[in-house]
Amino acid sequence: MPLQEIEYLLNYPLDITFSQLIKVVREFQGIVIPAHINRVGSGILDVYQNLQPFDIDGIEIYNKENIEQTLMENTSLEKIPKLYNSDAHSLEMINERINFIELEELTFQGLRKYLEKKHE
Numbered sequence: 611m612p613l614q615e616i617e618y619l620l621n622y623p624l625d626i627t628f629s630q631l632i633k634v635v636r637e638f639q640g641i642v643i644p645a646h647i648n649r650v651g652s653g654i655l656d657v658y659q660n661l662q663p664f665d666i667d668g669i670e671i672y673n674k675e676n677i678e679q680t681l682m683e684n685t686s687l688e689k690i691p692k693l694y695n696s697d698a699h700s701l702e703m704i705n706e707r708i709n710f711i712e713l714e715e716l717t718f719q720g721l722r723k724y725l726e727k728k729h730e
Contacts, residue, residue: 628658632665641722643693646672648680660686667725670695691728 626634635642644654647661647669654661661669661684668691671677677694681687693711713720 628654628664636665641668641718641725642666643668643670643725645670645695647687648672648676655680655684659684661690662686666690667722668693668728691725 624631632642642665644661644666646652647654649672650656653672658664669687670693671680672695711724713724715723
């Protein structure tokens with residue numbers, strides 16, 4: 611399937627399950643990292659309390675201050691590689707100097723290798 615643009619506003623759910631979405635991403639050899647999993651009201655943890663059954667490569671945790679609480683409340687997250695982000699909507703909120711990862715190579719494959727090492 612060629613790359614194409616599909617008109618959807620991502621603020622609203624699509625008519626596809628999380629498992630179906632993962633399947634589509636895998637068909638394109640993509641990486642699955644649900645973002646803002648602990649965001650109240652819209653994070654995936656509001657829908658699924660256990661993420662282990664899903665074929666995901668990692669998770670992105672929003673708001674680093676609540677990490678301990680999020681991990682204690684959701685033991686299914688222990689073995690899943692974690693990325694942290696500020697979810698900044700203004701320049702003052704960007705946490706790049708705090709939230710970063712070091713990759714052997716700055717490529718998609720470099721990110722894949724990083725996540726695979728975190729799974730070990």
